[in-house]
Amino acid sequence: MNLIEARQQVDLKVISIEMAYRAHRGPGHMGIGRRGRANRSTGHMGIGRGWRVQKKLEMMGIREGAVIRKVSQQAFRGPIIVEVGSMRLAIGFFMAMAIKVEEID
Amino acid sequence: MKRILLMGNPNVGKSAIFTRLTSVRVIVSNYPGTTVEFVRGSMRLGDEKVEVIDAPGTYTLDPTSPAEKVAAKLLKESDPKETVIVNIVDSTNLERNLNLTLELLSTGFSIIIVMNFWDETAHKGITINTKKLGELLNVKVITTVGITGKGIKELKENLCDARPSDFEVSEEEKWNVIGNIVEETQTIEHHHHTFLQGLEEASTHPVAGFPIALIVLFISFNIIRFIGEGLIAWVFEPLFTNLWAPVLMKISTLLNHSGFWHNILIGNLVEGEIDFFQSFGILSTGLFIPIGAVLPYIFSFYLILSFLEDLGYLPRLAVLLDRLMHQVGIHGMGFIPMLLGLGCNVPGALATRIMETRKERFISATIMAIAVPCMAQIAMIFGLLGKYGFPGLIPVFGTLFIVWLILGKIMARFVSGESPEIFTEIPPYRFPYLTSMFKKIWMRIQWFLKEALPFVLIGVLIVNLLYTLGVIDFLSRIFGPFVSKILGLPAPAIAALLIGFLRKDVAVGMLAPLNLQMGQLITASVVLTMYFPCVATFVVLVRELGFWDMIKSTIIMIVSAFFVGWILNLIY
Structure with a gap:
C-alpha cells in the first residue's frame, strides 16, 4: 500500500521509498489526451531525480521504519499533508505514491 | 573571533535571533524561506566588534535551491579559526534539525547550539534534556525564545567559549545515531488538541479549506x-x-x-x-x-x-x-x-x-x-x-x-x-507577536x-x-x-x-x-x-x-x- 491508498489519521510505518520515482507522471500529465506533452511540461526526472527525492524525504524524517500519519489529501491529485513527529509536511501526489507504508495496530 | 554565522533549517527563527543580537532589523515571518539572501550585522562582544551573518535556512549543506546555495557558500568562505557557528534548532522538531547539526559538527568550526521555540515545547508536551544533548554532541546547548528575547543574554555570554566538537559520524550510520540521540534526550507526552490545531486541520481540509x-x-x-x-x-x-x-x-x-x-x-x-x-x-x-x-x-x-x-x-x-x-x-x-x-x-x-x-x-x-x-x-x-x-x-x-x-x-x-512537486514544511499556527x-x-x-x-x-x-x-x-x-x-x-x-x-x-x-x-x-x-x-x-x-x-x-x-x-x- 502506498501513502495515497493509506487511511487518514492512523499511524503508518514506512516500509520503503521507491527509488524509481518518476515525476514525468507529474501533475502536468492529467486528463485525457495530454500524455504526449506531459514529459515536456514537467520534464524527465528519472532515477537521478528519484535519488534526490529520497534524500529529501529522508532529511524530513520520512525513511524506512519511520512512523508517520496522513493528515489530509487534496482533491484532484493535489498535495498530501503528513505528520512526522510534531512536524507537518506537504508533499506532492506522485512523491506520496512512491512511499510504501503499512498500518500499525 | 571575527564572525558569527547563524545557521539552521528554514523557519526556525534565525532572523528573530539575528535581530536580537545585532538590533539590525530583518523581516521575520512564519513560513520556510523568508530569508533568501544573507544579511550582515555586527555586535559588541567585550571589546571586540564581531560580524554577525544571518544565513538563509537550509536542511543540508548539499544545497538544492539558490537560497540554500547562499548558506553553503557562506560557510565555505568563512575562516574556521575566526568563525563561530550558531546552529539554531527548532526544539519542537529535534530529529529533523539534527541532520544539519551533525553536518555542521563535522566541518570543524566552533559551534554552539541554540534550541529556539523553547516555549512551544511545553505546549506540545515535549521535554528535552539539553544537558545530556550537549554532552552527547560535546557542544554547549542554550535554550531561547527568539521573538521575546528570552535566553539571548545567556547566548551572548557563551559565544566566546564556543569550541569545535570532536563528534563524528559516517553517512550510513547517521540516521541511527540521530535516532539514538533523540531517544536518549527527548520524551513526548501525548496531549489534547488545542483550538489552533483544530483550525490547522480545517484550513487545509480538501473541502472546507x-x-x-x-x-x-x-x-x-x-x-x-x-x-x-x-x-x-x-x-x-x-x-x-x-x-x-x-x-x-x-x-x-x-x-x-x-x-x-x-x-x-x-x-x-x-x-x-x-x-x-x-x-x-x-x-x-x-x-x-x-x-x-x-x-x-x-x-x-x-x-x-x-x-x-x-x-x-x-x-x-x-x-x-x-x-x-x-x-x-x-x-x-x-x-x-x-x-x-x-x-x-x-x-x-x-x-x-x-x-x-x-x-x-x-x-x-x-x-x-x-x-x-x-x-x-x-x-x-x-x-x-x-x-x-x-x-x-x-x-x-x-x-x-x-x-x-x-x-x-x-x-x-x-x-x-x-x-x-511541492515539498514543504507546514509550520504550526502561531499567534502573531x-x-x-x-x-x-x-x-x-x-x-x-x-x-x-x-x-x-x-x-x-x-x-x-x-x-x-x-x-x-x-x-x-x-x-x-x-x-x-x-x-x-x-x-x-x-x-x-x-x-x-x-x-x-x-x-x-x-x-x-x-x-x-x-x-x-x-x-x-x-x-x-x-x-x-x-x-x-x-x-x-x-x-x-x-x-x-x-x-x-x-x-x-x-x-x-x-x-x-x-x-x-x-x-x-
Missing part, C-alpha cells in the same frame, strides 16, 4: 480597501487640500503663476486651483502620489500580509492553490512570490529563489513581472478607475489574471526543465519611503523636463499614430509608457490629465502593468535570471502587452 480561503481573502481585500480608502478620505486628502494646497498657492503667487520653475515645482493650475492628480509639479502631484495616494494602501496591504505571514497561513494557502499553480508549471509555494509581488515586485522577484529549478524561477519571475501589479500601481488604478466601481476595475484585474494563466500555461509547455509584526510593517513602509519616494520625485521632474524640452511632443508625433492605432490611446499617452520604466504609479498618474474614457483607462492600466517591469524590478530580475533569460522574459512582456492592449482596444 477552500471556503475558508475565500473568506480569508475576501475579508483581507475589504480590510485593505477600507483602511486604504479611509486613510485617504479622512486623513491624507484633507491634509493635502486644507494644509498643503494653501502653501503651494502662496509659492505659486510668488512665482507669478507661470514660468519654468512654476511648471517644475507646482505644475499646471486647473481652473486656478491645484489639482493633486493633474497639476504634475514635484511639490504637488510628486508628493501626493507616493504619500497621499499610495502610502495608505501600502500600509493597509502590509498590515494584512504581515498578519497572515506571522500566523503561518501562507504555506496552507500554497497547499490549497497547488493544483492551480501547476497549471502554470510551478508548484504551490510559487504563489508566495506572486503575493509579495502585489506589495512590490522587487521582494516578489527575490522570493522566486525559494523555487528549486531554473524553469520554475523563469516562469514565476516572468508572470509575476507581467501580470502582478504592485500596490503603488493598484492604488493609482483605484484612484483613476475607482469612480466607475467594479465595471471599471474587474476588466483590469480580470484581464491580468487571464494573461497570467495563459502565459503561464504556454511557458509551462515550452520552457525546458523540470517542474518538481504584535511588537515584531508592527516593526516589520514599519520596516516595509520605511523601505517604500526610502526607495520609492525619490524615484517618484525624479520621475515627475523628468516628465516636466521632457515636456519643457519638447521631447514628448516629438515622441508623440513619431509614435502617436502607432499608440492610437494599436491601443486607441491619445498620442501623449506615449509619455506614460516612457515614465513607466521608472515608476508605474507615476505613469498611471500621468493618465489623469488626458481625460480618457473608461475603456481607454482600462487598456492603459493593463498595458502599463504588463509591458515592462519598473527599473528597480528590472535590475533585480537581471541579477536573478541572468542576462539572456531576462532578454527572453522582456520580449515576452513587450509582445504580450501590446497584443493584449490591441485586443482590449478592439473590445472597448
Whole structure:
C-alpha cells in the first residue's frame, strides 16, 4: 500500500521509498489526451531525480521504519499533508505514491 | 573571533535571533524561506566588534535551491579559526534539525547550539534534556525564545567559549545515531488538541479549506480597501487640500503663476486651483502620489500580509492553490512570490529563489513581472478607475489574471526543465507577536519611503523636463499614430509608457490629465502593468535570471502587452 491508498489519521510505518520515482507522471500529465506533452511540461526526472527525492524525504524524517500519519489529501491529485513527529509536511501526489507504508495496530 | 554565522533549517527563527543580537532589523515571518539572501550585522562582544551573518535556512549543506546555495557558500568562505557557528534548532522538531547539526559538527568550526521555540515545547508536551544533548554532541546547548528575547543574554555570554566538537559520524550510520540521540534526550507526552490545531486541520481540509480561503481573502481585500480608502478620505486628502494646497498657492503667487520653475515645482493650475492628480509639479502631484495616494494602501496591504505571514497561513494557502499553480508549471509555494509581488515586485522577484529549478524561477519571475501589479500601481488604478466601481476595475484585474494563466500555461509547455512537486514544511499556527509584526510593517513602509519616494520625485521632474524640452511632443508625433492605432490611446499617452520604466504609479498618474474614457483607462492600466517591469524590478530580475533569460522574459512582456492592449482596444 502506498501513502495515497493509506487511511487518514492512523499511524503508518514506512516500509520503503521507491527509488524509481518518476515525476514525468507529474501533475502536468492529467486528463485525457495530454500524455504526449506531459514529459515536456514537467520534464524527465528519472532515477537521478528519484535519488534526490529520497534524500529529501529522508532529511524530513520520512525513511524506512519511520512512523508517520496522513493528515489530509487534496482533491484532484493535489498535495498530501503528513505528520512526522510534531512536524507537518506537504508533499506532492506522485512523491506520496512512491512511499510504501503499512498500518500499525 | 571575527564572525558569527547563524545557521539552521528554514523557519526556525534565525532572523528573530539575528535581530536580537545585532538590533539590525530583518523581516521575520512564519513560513520556510523568508530569508533568501544573507544579511550582515555586527555586535559588541567585550571589546571586540564581531560580524554577525544571518544565513538563509537550509536542511543540508548539499544545497538544492539558490537560497540554500547562499548558506553553503557562506560557510565555505568563512575562516574556521575566526568563525563561530550558531546552529539554531527548532526544539519542537529535534530529529529533523539534527541532520544539519551533525553536518555542521563535522566541518570543524566552533559551534554552539541554540534550541529556539523553547516555549512551544511545553505546549506540545515535549521535554528535552539539553544537558545530556550537549554532552552527547560535546557542544554547549542554550535554550531561547527568539521573538521575546528570552535566553539571548545567556547566548551572548557563551559565544566566546564556543569550541569545535570532536563528534563524528559516517553517512550510513547517521540516521541511527540521530535516532539514538533523540531517544536518549527527548520524551513526548501525548496531549489534547488545542483550538489552533483544530483550525490547522480545517484550513487545509480538501473541502472546507477552500471556503475558508475565500473568506480569508475576501475579508483581507475589504480590510485593505477600507483602511486604504479611509486613510485617504479622512486623513491624507484633507491634509493635502486644507494644509498643503494653501502653501503651494502662496509659492505659486510668488512665482507669478507661470514660468519654468512654476511648471517644475507646482505644475499646471486647473481652473486656478491645484489639482493633486493633474497639476504634475514635484511639490504637488510628486508628493501626493507616493504619500497621499499610495502610502495608505501600502500600509493597509502590509498590515494584512504581515498578519497572515506571522500566523503561518501562507504555506496552507500554497497547499490549497497547488493544483492551480501547476497549471502554470510551478508548484504551490510559487504563489508566495506572486503575493509579495502585489506589495512590490522587487521582494516578489527575490522570493522566486525559494523555487528549486531554473524553469520554475523563469516562469514565476516572468508572470509575476507581467501580470502582478504592485500596490503603488493598484492604488493609482483605484484612484483613476475607482469612480466607475467594479465595471471599471474587474476588466483590469480580470484581464491580468487571464494573461497570467495563459502565459503561464504556454511557458509551462515550452520552457525546458523540470517542474518538481511541492515539498514543504507546514509550520504550526502561531499567534502573531504584535511588537515584531508592527516593526516589520514599519520596516516595509520605511523601505517604500526610502526607495520609492525619490524615484517618484525624479520621475515627475523628468516628465516636466521632457515636456519643457519638447521631447514628448516629438515622441508623440513619431509614435502617436502607432499608440492610437494599436491601443486607441491619445498620442501623449506615449509619455506614460516612457515614465513607466521608472515608476508605474507615476505613469498611471500621468493618465489623469488626458481625460480618457473608461475603456481607454482600462487598456492603459493593463498595458502599463504588463509591458515592462519598473527599473528597480528590472535590475533585480537581471541579477536573478541572468542576462539572456531576462532578454527572453522582456520580449515576452513587450509582445504580450501590446497584443493584449490591441485586443482590449478592439473590445472597448
